[in-house]
């Protein structure tokens with residue numbers, strides 16, 4: 001349902017809030033401090049984005065009209081203003097992911113740091129089919145700045161998509177590959193479909209949402225464009241709040257977004273394979289127990305938490321988590337009693 005409110009359109013799809021407004025004044029007006037769990041956003045690039053078709057030789061017939069660009073001369077001030085609001089509304093421990101080209105990357109990084117947000121990862125999103133060039137390298141990446149608001153523990157679901165034990169065809173860890181900070185994700189090719197400039201791929205958005213939020217969390221996008229973040233977040237059962245200044249863009253997508261069923265993407269996203277425990281119930285040999293304890297110590301030295309160590313070992317030994325815990329617990333107790341023996345002597 002779209003309502004007019006103080007001269008701006010406001011959409012109240014169940015659990016979500018979308019404002020056809022400037023994100024800076026809109027956030028000040030509508031969003032309380034510390035009220036969102038995750039921000040994913042893709043600000044205008046300050047490179048004449050409303051004219052990009054001229055450079056890219058694109059058929060603008062299939063691009064939604066109404067994209068609002070920010071002049072390069074105002075980019076620093078603009079970045080400081082919206083990132084100040086983003087830092088205010090993000091809860092302590094909340095994460096923010098900003099997609100940026102390289103032209104104004106420095107302005108965004110300075111604004112993040114000025115607002116006391118802390119770097120978690122600087123991700124490179126590599127996409128195929130960059131713009132063809134002859135006298136320089138082809139540009140085929142964007143930056144994704146992943147920062148956090150300090151003050152509370154941050155949500156990061158280590159095994160939201162691949163279990164630590166899942167292997168690819170060449171035996172490499174799928175979890176490790178998925179968590180490398182260079183993401184190779186194609187842009188969506190939708191021949192004949194009308195889309196926004198710079199529409200983000202669904203697979204990139206679901207990846208961020210799966211790792212950095214829980215179902216029921218509030219995800220915020222300051223620059224909705226074609227509402228791709230909103231679509232992914234609703235699809236994964238999150239609530240959404242967002243802003244889009246352009247009325248044609250807002251009107252073009254809001255009806256479709258309001259008709260989405262919360263959680264509609266959940267059945268099709270990548271989740272870890274169920275675990276396999278072929279040795280459950282078999283007796284442990286003394287050698288196996290000794291190896292398990294040594295491997296656990298190595299994992300801890302490498303920085304694994306107790307929980308992660310147990311998970312890795314339960315897969316390696318084909319046994320349930322409790323069986324591994326029991327061996328480690330017995331070893332710990334026998335070490336303690338050995339220490340007592342020594343100290344008594």
Ligand SMILES: C[S@@+](CC[C@H](N)C(=O)[O-])C[C@H]1O[C@@H](n2cnc3c(N)ncnc32)[C@H](O)[C@@H]1O
Nearest residue numbers: 022023042067068196199200223225226228245
């Ligand atoms: C790079 S696009 C976002 C694309 C979006 N992530 C998607 O997948 O479609 C940036 C959007 O920000 C909008 N915009 C520009 N200035 C704005 C402002 N001050 N407040 C809210 N939206 C703004 C533009 O109209 C444009 O749709």
